[in-house]
Amino acid sequence: xxxxxxxTFDEAVSIAAKASGVTRFLAGGTDVLVQxxxxxxxxxxxxxLKKIPGTHDITAQPDGGWRxxxxxxxxxxxAHAKLVADWPGVVEGMELVGSTQVQGRATLTGNLCNGSPAxxxxxxxxxxxxxxxxxxxDGSRELPVEQVPVKPGKTALEPGEIITAINLPPRGKNGGxxxxxxxxxxxxxxxxxxxxxxxxxENDKITAARxxxxxxxxxxxxxxxxxxxxxxxxxxxAALAALAEAASGAxxxxxxxxxxxxxRVDVVGVLARRAAKIAYERAAK
Amino acid sequence: MSxxxxxxxxxxxxxxxxxxxRETLLDCLRDHLDLTGSKEGCGTGDCxxxxxxxxxxxxxxxxxxxxxxxxxxxxxxxGMAPEGALHPLQRKFIEHAALQCGFCTPGFLVAAxxxxxxxxxxxxxxxxxxxxxxxxxxxxxxxxxRAVQDAAAEMRGAx
Numbered sequence: 001x002x003x004x005x006x007x008t009f010d011e012a013v014s015i016a017a018k019a020s021g022v023t024r025f026l027a028g029g030t031d032v033l034v035q036x037x038x039x040x041x042x043x044x045x046x047x048x049l050k051k052i053p054g055t056h057d058i059t060a061q062p063d064g065g066w067r068x069x070x071x072x073x074x075x076x077x078x079a080h081a082k083l084v085a086d087w088p089g090v091v092e093g094m095e096l097v098g099s100t101q102v103q104g105r106a107t108l109t110g111n112l113c114n115g116s117p118a119x120x121x122x123x124x125x126x127x128x129x130x131x132x133x134x135x136x137x138d139g140s141r142e143l144p145v146e147q148v149p150v151k152p153g154k155t156a157l158e159p160g161e162i163i164t165a166i167n168l169p170p171r172g173k174n175g176g177x178x179x180x181x182x183x184x185x186x187x188x189x190x191x192x193x194x195x196x197x198x199x200x201x202e203n204d205k206i207t208a209a210r211x212x213x214x215x216x217x218x219x220x221x222x223x224x225x226x227x228x229x230x231x232x233x234x235x236x237x238a239a240l241a242a243l244a245e246a247a248s249g250a251x252x253x254x255x256x257x258x259x260x261x262x263x264r265v266d267v268v269g270v271l272a273r274r275a276a277k278i279a280y281e282r283a284a285k
Numbered sequence: 286m287s288x289x290x291x292x293x294x295x296x297x298x299x300x301x302x303x304x305x306x307r308e309t310l311l312d313c314l315r316d317h318l319d320l321t322g323s324k325e326g327c328g329t330g331d332c333x334x335x336x337x338x339x340x341x342x343x344x345x346x347x348x349x350x351x352x353x354x355x356x357x358x359x360x361x362x363x364g365m366a367p368e369g370a371l372h373p374l375q376r377k378f379i380e381h382a383a384l385q386c387g388f389c390t391p392g393f394l395v396a397a398x399x400x401x402x403x404x405x406x407x408x409x410x411x412x413x414x415x416x417x418x419x420x421x422x423x424x425x426x427x428x429x430x431r432a433v434q435d436a437a438a439e440m441r442g443a444x
Contacts, residue, residue: 003289003306003352026353033348034329036307046306048353075342099418100396102330104342105349187417 001036001043005051009135009164012047016160017137019045025162026050027071028105030098031114049162058083064170070110070163074103074121087168088282089177089196089275093124096181099188109163112145115153116190118215118258122149123196124179126212126222129169136161146212149219175200176282178275181214182259182267191215192259195247195271197279204234206280211243215258216251216268223250226272235280243276244269291355295320296364304351311335313351314361322362322391326420333419336392337361343399345418362391365398374398374436383432385423393419397433405441409434 006012016023021044024032035041049055055071058080066083074094077083084091097106097120111121112132125145132148134141137160145166148155157163177198183189194214199206211226225246233239253264288303295318302317309328314320314337323346326332330345337346338360365372374397377383384390393416400407400415407415412433413426421429 001306003350005353005355026350029348029350029353030330033309033350037309037328037347042307046350048350050353073342098330099333099345100399100415101333101336101343101345101418102348104339104344105330187414 002045003048004045005048007051007053009049009052009162012049012052012162013135013137013160015045015047016162021045023047023159025113027055027110028073028107029110030102030106031110061167061170064172066168068108068166068168070165071107074098074106074108075100077108078103083168086171087124087128087177089179089198089279090121090124090128090130090168093179093194093196094121096120096179096191108166112148112166113155113157113163115149115151115155117149117152117217117219118191118194119149119220120179120181120191120194120214122220123194123212123214124177124198125166125168126220127177127179127196127198127210129198129210131167132163133165133167134161135164140164142167146220146222151218172200174202174283176279176285178278178282180271180275180278182271190258193251193253193264193267193271194220195268195275197272197275199230199276199279199283201280201283206230206233206235209276211247211272211276213247213250213268213272216253216264221250223247225250230276235276240273240276244273247272289352289355291351293354293356294358296360302351306350306352308351309347310337310339310349310351310354310359311346313354314346314359317351320361320363323395324388324391326388326392331418331420332389332392333396333416334389334392336395336419338395338399343396360395362395365394372398373439374401374433377432377436377439378429381428381432381435383424383428389419389421389423393421393429397436400433401437401440405437407433407437 024043026048050071055069179196181191181194199209209227229242248269324334326334330348
């Protein structure tokens with residue numbers, strides 16, 4: 001295994017483009033190093049992106065959005081008061097990943113690129129309308145987060161392409177988001193079901209919403225029917241019931257050791273209702 | 286496989302070592318620097334026995350490569366006790382019998398110290414959540430939590 005620590009993303013792309021064997025990019029390493037350790041994936045070339053300037057930064061954008069460097073750890077994300085104030089749902093999703101120690105290393109980009117349908121930080125990003133900036137041999141492109149995972153363990157990134165930043169849109173006024181997951185304990189587990197809701201309200205009425213469902217399909221789902229169930233409402237009981245029904249209807253889960261198909265279909269509706277209520281309250285502040 | 290030269294600051298001292306790129310920081314601490322206080326429990330970031338501070342953040346040293354730490358500042362359990370004395374957390378772990386086999390103890394101490402630096406007066410639940418990534422198969426955790434609470438009180442000057 002060759003270890004590379006390029007000083008720029010261009011250099012990283014050029015190393016990746018020249019590499020002929022198994023290539024892995026290293027940010028927090030909480031997945032890559034576990035796979036290396038287990039002998040599951042031994043890269044020929046390991047490209048550490050953390051020495052590239054800016055990768056540890058959370059930067060406010062002129063339009064009110066945020067640019068999050070690919071090496072920003074969960075601990076750093078949670079310590080950024082202004083980002084937490086804008087996007088509490090995005091941050092609380094990331095903070096559910098692993099232990100305090102893992103939080104010192106794990107990153108949003110890594111969680112996304114690992115491609116797990118149960119990734120806790122991904123529904124929050126999808127609901128927020130986040131995008132990723134991608135650099136590759138043919139230049140730069142931007143992709144909505146929901147289009148990054150294509151199936152478990154597989155992303156839409158082409159060989160040699162890397163994510164260089166995650167972009168959050170401006171929160172704007174009267175917006176709120178929230179992420180909830182179900183696990184059979186209180187800590188240190190992988191989501192059986194997850195749900196994130198981001199919405200904006202005008203007085204009591206919801207004017208826009210995005211609802212993302214986790215661990216109920218091969219990838220995190222952005223569901224339009226869920227959003228339509230609550231847009232234009234005051235999140236009354238009828239709207240909440242419609243949201244739960246839409247979420248359960250959109251879910252296409254499997255049964256596995258973490259939960260049965262039937263359980264997941266039911267619980268995703270419960271979480272959607274609860275997350276929507278929290279997002280709605282947060283939007284009032 | 287060619288080894289790489291790494292220079293880092295460990296417990297205040299500048300150290301140099303040669304690391305195979307596949308070696309973790311934990312391997313390097315134990316095998317190249319003879320700092321065997323950090324333990325390998327799981328090797329996959331689940332047990333916390335290898336906890337160290339890396340550039341001011343609590344991390345599992347088994348999920349860090351040694352070659353990544355060129356230029357980094359690292360604090361391990363070996364740097365915890367000031368000259369000729371024990372850190373209050375170390376003393377309280379002994380007083381409360383918060384260890385039996387002791388394998389998890391260095392990780393608990395490093396993690397608890399990081400908590401108290403961030404939050405000098407944590408609640409019992411805050412302690413339990415913060416230490417959820419440190420596994421102990423002997424004590425049942427109660428004594429560990431009480432030792433941390435007691436050390437925190439002493440460090441605040443409240444005991």
